[in-house]
Amino acid sequence: MARTINIAIAGLGTVGAETYRIITEESDFLKARSSANFNVVAVSAKSKDKKRDVDLTGVEWIADCRDIADIDNIDVVIELVGGSEGVAKDLVEKAITNGKSVITANKALVATHGNNIGELVAKHDVMFGYEAAVAGGIPIIKTIREGLASNRLSKIYGILNGTCNYILSVMRETGQEFEDILADAQRLGYAESDPSFDVDGVDAAHKLAILSAIAFQTPINFSGVYVEGIRLISPIDIDFATELGYRIKLLGIGELLGNGLQQRVRPCLVPVNIPIAQVEDVFNAVAAEAEGLGTSLSYGRGAGAGPTSSAVLSDLLDFANNRRTSFLGTADSELVVRPIQELQKLSGSYYLRLQVYDRPGVLADLTAVFRDKGVSVEALLQRGRNPDGTVPVVLTTHETSEEAIQKSVAEFEKLENVVEKPCILPIENFAG
Amino acid sequence: MARTINIAIAGLGTVGAETYRIITEESDFLKARSSANFNVVAVSAKSKDKKRDVDLTGVEWIADCRDIADIDNIDVVIELVGGSEGVAKDLVEKAITNGKSVITANKALVATHGNNIGELVAKHDVMFGYEAAVAGGIPIIKTIREGLASNRLSKIYGILNGTCNYILSVMRETGQEFEDILADAQRLGYAESDPSFDVDGVDAAHKLAILSAIAFQTPINFSGVYVEGIRLISPIDIDFATELGYRIKLLGIGELLGNGLQQRVRPCLVPVNIPIAQVEDVFNAVAAEAEGLGTSLSYGRGAGAGPTSSAVLSDLLDFANNRRTSFLGTADSELVVRPIQELQKLSGSYYLRLQVYDRPGVLADLTAVFRDKGVSVEALLQRGRNPDGTVPVVLTTHETSEEAIQKSVAEFEKLENVVEKPCILPIENFAG
Incomplete structure (x- = not known):
C-alpha cells in the first residue's frame, strides 16, 4: 500500500501556490515517481483573504506559520516565507526539533544559519532539503552534493542572480544605463522594489556560500564572501568588453587557494566563446571544476514559480523515496574549517x-x-x-x-x- | 561503526583503472561522503599481464568476469567490459539474479536490454546504477531521474557523442574534410579504429534512448530511434551555416508528439547564440524542457577516465548512502508504452x-x-x-x-x- 505523506506549506506566494497546485493536481504523476500519496494538510500565509488561483478547500489554515511545527501528523514542512530571521527561522528550527523534515527555498536562512540548522538536522535525524535555495531550475545542489560527490572540486563559479544578468544583458542589447533598466525591471516585476539584495550581489553571495560549503567540505561561511555588485558598470564598459571579445557577467566564484577558501561575487569579463558567456537574460548557470573531471556546467532559469517549485518538489520526491544526503554532503565530523583567503591573494x-x-x-x-x-x-x-x-x-x-x-x-x-x-x-x- | 562495501571491478581499461585508483587512494574522501569503507575484493580483465598503473596486490584476479557473480561476499559489481551482448550481459544478469547491485558504463547494454534488466532489478531488489552510460562528466541521469522528476518534460536534446562534436568543431576551425579529421582523431586515440558507432550516430542513439525513457516514463525503445550520422557534412555546409548564423551539431532529440514518442539523432543547424551552439570539441551537453521549468541544460566532458569514473563513483556513493531510485525513475507499473512517431510527422x-x-x-x-x-x-x-x-x-x-x-x-x-x-x-x- 502506498505511503501517505502529510505536508504543510508556509507561504503562498507564486512559488507556494504553484507547489500546492502541482501537489494537488499532479498527484498521480508524483505518485508514479515515488509510490507515495501526497496530502497537503495545512497552509499558512500572511493574508488569508488575498485572491489566489488555488482551491484550498479542506486544508487547514494556520494563522501563525510557526504553529505548523506543532501539528502532530505533518511529515514535511515546506517553508516559502523567506528571510534569514524572524518567523521563517523560528518555524524551520521548531519543525526540525519536533522531528519534522523541512524543505525550503530560503537562501538567506541557509547561508546565514545553515550550520546550526545542519546540526539540528543531524541531531533529530530528519531531512532538510534546500535545492530551491540556489538556481531553482537547475538541480545544482543535487549535482554537486551527489552527482559530482567523488570529485575533489577545485573551483565553482556561476551566474547566480537573474536580475543582474538580465540588467547586464539588456545593457548590452540596448546601450541603456543601469538605472534606467533597473527602473523598467522593477515596473515589470523582474526586480524588487528594494533592489539592493540583487544588484549589490548579496543574493548571489548567499548562494555562493552554500555552494562553496558543499563543494569544499567546509562549514558555510557567508561572511567570508567578498561582495561587489553591478552598479558601477556602464554601457561604455559593455561596449569595450564586446570590442575586446568578452562579455561582462556578475559571477560568484569559490575556489581553494592553498588550504584556504576564496569566495567572491564580482562583475567579471569572460571570453565570449565559452558557454557561460552565452547565458543571457534571467538565466543562471553554475560550473564546477576538478582535475580529471574537467568542467561540468548546468544552466537554467534561476527563479520564478515553475523553476523554484520544480526544485521544491524534487526535494519532496527525494523525501518520499527515502533518498537522504547529509546536510552538506559530507559527514559533519569530516567538515574542514578553511581559512578565508583575501581578494589580494x-x-x-x-x-x-x-x-x-x-x-x-x-x-x-x-x-x-x-x-x-x-x-x-x-x-x-x-x-x-x-x-x-x-x-x-x-x-x-x-x-x-x-x-x-x-x-x-x-x-x-x-x-x-x-x-x-x-x-x-x-x-x-x-x-x- | 562504518559499513564496509565489497566491490568487484570487471574491466580494467582506462576507466576501470581510474575507478580502482580512486577507490583505493581516496578512501578517506569517499568515506567522508558516505560513512562507508570501500574494499575492492576482486577484479577481472582480458589480459592479466598487461601493464597497468595500479597496484592490484591483495585483490583476487578472476579470469572469467562472469564468475564474479558467484563470489559470495561481493556487494557491488562494477561492469566496465562493454558491449550489448556477450560476457558483459551475462555478468550483469547473473550478478543481479544473485542479489548483487551493479554499476555500469555500458550504454549499448542498457539501451538494448535495459527493460529486461529493469525487471530483474525490481525482482531482486538490488541497485542498478548507469550514470556513466550517458555523458560521464554530466550527472544527467540523476538530473533527469531525480532533480527534474516533478516535471512533465516535453523535450530532451543534446550533444551526446564527443567524437562527432570534435570532428564538427575541427571542420569549422580548419576547413578540413571529414575523412581527414577522422583519420587524425583515430591516430590521436579520440576515435575508435572502427568509427561507425560514433560517426554514424549509433552511440548517440543508445544514449538518447536511455534519456527518453526516463524523461517520458516509457520503456526504452532503442529500435525506435531514427539515426543519421555526420558523414555527409562537408566543410561547405559548415561555412554556409556560419554565414547564416548557425552551427552544425549532431543532436539527439526526444520529444512527445501527441501521445507518441519521436526520437532522432541527426545533424542540425542551431542558432550560434544559444548555449548548446557553444559546446565545442569533445564536450557533451543535454537539455530538458518543460512548461513552467523552461530549459535546464547540463554541459561537460562525456568520455574519458576522469569523467566516466566520476559517474561510476557517484553511483557507488548513492549505493553507500542508500539512495535508491527505480530503474527509469517511474514505478514499472506506471510506465506508458508510447507509439513511435515517424520523422515525417x-x-x-x-x-x-x-x-x-x-x-x-x-x-x-x-x-x-x-x-x-x-x-x-x-x-x-x-x-x-x-x-x-x-x-x-x-x-x-x-x-x-x-x-x-x-x-x-x-x-x-x-x-x-x-x-x-x-x-x-x-x-x-x-x-x-
Missing part, C-alpha cells in the same frame, strides 16, 4: 576603465604607474572626447596580482587628470 | 544544400519544386563554380513539414542538373 589579468582629462601626458602618467607596480599592459583603448573634456581610457593587463592592481588604482586616483573612481574588472579565463 | 524549417550544374534555369527548376510542394523559401545562397562546372546552392525554408521536404528532395534528385545526394539539415530553434 588572487592573480590574473584585469580590465580597467578610467575617465581622464584628454591632456598631453595623461597616458604616460597611467602607464608609468603600471610600470612602477610591475603590471604589464596588454591593450590600451581610448575613445572620443566627452563634452566635458574627459575621455574613457581602457587598459587590459597581462597576468598580475590583485594586490598590484589595487595599489595601481590607489595611485591612479591621486592623478589630477583622473576623474571618477576607476572601474576594475577581473578577466576570468576558465578551463574547459 | 515533424515540422520546422530546413537547410538544403544541392550540388548543381551552373546552367540557365537550374534555380527556376529548384524553386518550382518547392512551390509545387508548398515549401516557402527563406534564403537562397549560391557560391562560385567548381572546376567540374557544378556549384553549391543552399536553400533555407520557412516552417514546413518534414514530409514536404522529403518529397521535394525526391523531385530534386530527378532533375538532370542536380548532382550528388542533397544534404538536408533541420534548423532547430530551441525555446529558452
